[in-house]
Amino acid sequence: MRRQTNNxxxxxxxxxxxxxxHIDADEFIWQGSSxxxxxxxxxxxxxxxxxxVLERHFPEDGKQGTLFEGAFRAxxxxxxxxxxxxxxxxxxxxxxxQYSHGAGKGGVRTSDPLRLGVHNASEWRGDKWRGPAxxxxxxxxLLHFDGLTPLHWLIKVWRYRRNPKDVQKVILQAHRAAQMx
Amino acid sequence: xxxxxxxxxxxxxxxETLFALTPDRRAQLEAFELLRxxxxxxxxxxxxxxxxxxxxxxxxxxxxxxxxxRDVLGEL
Numbered sequence: 001m002r003r004q005t006n007n008x009x010x011x012x013x014x015x016x017x018x019x020x021x022h023i024d025a026d027e028f029i030w031q032g033s034s035x036x037x038x039x040x041x042x043x044x045x046x047x048x049x050x051x052x053v054l055e056r057h058f059p060e061d062g063k064q065g066t067l068f069e070g071a072f073r074a075x076x077x078x079x080x081x082x083x084x085x086x087x088x089x090x091x092x093x094x095x096x097x098q099y100s101h102g103a104g105k106g107g108v109r110t111s112d113p114l115r116l117g118v119h120n121a122s123e124w125r126g127d128k129w130r131g132p133a134x135x136x137x138x139x140x141x142l143l144h145f146d147g148l149t150p151l152h153w154l155i156k157v158w159r160y161r162r163n164p165k166d167v168q169k170v171i172l173q174a175h176r177a178a179q180m181x
Numbered sequence: 182x183x184x185x186x187x188x189x190x191x192x193x194x195x196x197e198t199l200f201a202l203t204p205d206r207r208a209q210l211e212a213f214e215l216l217r218x219x220x221x222x223x224x225x226x227x228x229x230x231x232x233x234x235x236x237x238x239x240x241x242x243x244x245x246x247x248x249x250x251r252d253v254l255g256e257l
Contacts (some may be wrong), residue, residue: 028221029190054219068221143221145229149240152239155253158253
């Protein structure tokens with residue numbers, strides 16, 4: 001994660017663009033319209049633009065043809081009671097109705113003194129890094145292909161599993177660890 | 182209803198019940214309505230330069246190019 005964050009901020013400092021969104025190789029930004037067309041313009045300085053995530057699910061029949069087919073599921077925040085009721089045996093493996101992450105990704109103006117994180121940006125406020133003002137994009141969303149194929153997903157999870165247990169505890173969230181078990 | 186479901190069928194039934202009993206909470210549970218198809222078509226961007234984007238080609242490429250992955254699969 002530190003490597004990702006460092007890469008993101010080196011890219012931000014070097015970028016010629018007005019904005020930078022640092023996303024993973026299995027994520028794509030899907031725009032219904034231009035960011036500049038958003039009903040709420042992001043005019044305030046030091047404002048992060050958040051792209052909500054849609055996680056791809058494989059076709060119901062299990063027959064995947066091309067890498068990008070399937071349906072996309074949005075996040076949901078349920079109470080613990082509803083989570084267990086709705087997700088049943090899958091509750092431990094899901095966070096915010098996603099198997100990977102529900103945080104989406106944040107982009108920042110390259111001229112703003114914000115620091116990009118893996119999911120969200122932060123700004124220095126006197127004594128510590130805190131979350132800046134945030135605008136949730138209405139024109140763009142993040143499409144996340146957590147495993148481009150089932151084989152790819154299996155390899156990803158197996159790669160996590162090969163880490164020592166103490167490392168797994170640091171790098172994996174509980175729902176991801178549950179997927180391995 | 183709040184008991185942990187023991188199977189996917191029970192979980193699906195539980196969430197149907199949840200909807201039926203508390204229709205005002207549909208907004209809270211909107212994710213169930215947001216399982217949708219996105220007109221995401223890389224071919225329209227890549228056009229004639231598009232690589233082979235079939236899952237079979239991707240998997241073959243993974244296996245051919247990466248000896249680490251072959252080792253991992255050997256452990257499964």
